[in-house]
Amino acid sequence: MFKIAVAGTGYVGLVAGACFAEVGHQVTCVDMDENKVKVMQSGISPIYEEGLEALMQRNYEAGRIRYTTDYKASYKDADAIFIGVGTPEQPDGSANLTYIATVARQIAESVEKDCLVVVKSTVPVGTNDKVEQFIRDFLVHNVNVEVASNPEFLAQGSAVHDTLHAERIIIGTESKWAEELLMQIYQPFHLPIVAVNRRSAEMIKYASNDFLALKISYMNDIANLCELVGADIEDVARGMSYDERIGSKFLNAGIGYGGSCFPKDTKALAYIAKQQGYELKTVKAAIDVNKEQKTLLYRKASKRLITFNGLKVAVLGLTFKPGTDDLREAASLENIPLLLEQGADVCAFDPVGADNFAKVHAAGKKGSGSMTYAATIEQALEGANVCFIFTEWGEIKAVSPGAYKNLMRTPLVYDGRNIYSVAQMQAAGVEYHSIGRRPARI
């Protein structure tokens, strides 16, 4: 068993830390955010992920995981330090590496024995060469530090499951010592490990995420064409899915991808290519389609209604996907400000995302409309003139078509997740607009 420190307790770092503890490693999770650390010390997860809190509590009681802001004490004698800090997008599309640089500096100041630094954060190809050099340049003690790449593939909403049952673990190393150490750390998970060099590992992460983003944008592009030519995207996807070369997953059309990864990782790879004088045309197309797709329903509704001014607009779902409280790049963040600008009175329901949305909303532009949050779906729908569905939470999917007809003032629904069958909604008397399917009869 190894002594592991994890830098950054977000979706990646905290889940990795808890899972390392679960398989028996001794884990210290480090975060610079004192409030977050206090929350974790009291046994509460600062993020919503199924199964995470139970894992944290079980391993805390077993003495295998602790939380601290004291990076020096945590890094000084760790066998491996995993980095899971953010690498957000900069205005030009490139990845912001300042958090990585800060951790690298903190590691260099602190380590007192040979150790492996393992970067889980998504970083541009070649970054880890620089991180290794940077740490070595600033080392205070005479020790050997190597850097490995170990990109993360978990999906928010199923992060614990995805980590404990990962389809593969990618390890990118430049020495046998680093490769073997990582193999041993991951051995208790009994998962397939793909060992490659550091730059290939960094590229595998971007190439995988961007391929998935491309698949989503492709299906959305085809869905939009389906509407124009009278085909149905669900039938089309079903027909495509039998081809094993295509596969059956990620063929759903919708309001576009969001979250902290696909949007920034597509832009980052396009930027990396541009720096090399290469135009990554496919990825650029995925980005362009997604941008348009995000506001597609708003634009459709704008054409249908004379104005949003004074209308009660029900919004079902605020988070970028179900199972998470994360709002990063969520469709709600683009569409609700547009509705408020137009004077709509927005009443939103989300089972876990309302508090986070309220914080973003408090800090942002308001418009002339009003923003309220409903405790129940029924409350959001009551008396509404129009409803937008942005996230396919289970409780939203469970709403019957009749509820829209009965509760709303005018049963006009724009569904960005194709939750309902067009026929059922029509039979219930709902004017239903979705993506890539036969237009509702008006």
Ligand code: NAD
């Ligand atoms: P996050 O923003 O949720 O968490 C980052 C954490 O790092 C924060 O808690 C922050 O306080 C902490 N931090 C910042 N500087 C620190 C420092 N010097 N020392 C200790 N802690 C520090 O980020 P995330 O969503 O977990 O993503 C982390 C990385 O993993 C990104 O590169 C992302 O692209 C990648 N990734 C994310 C996901 C995902 O689904 N969220 C999946 C795969 C890969």
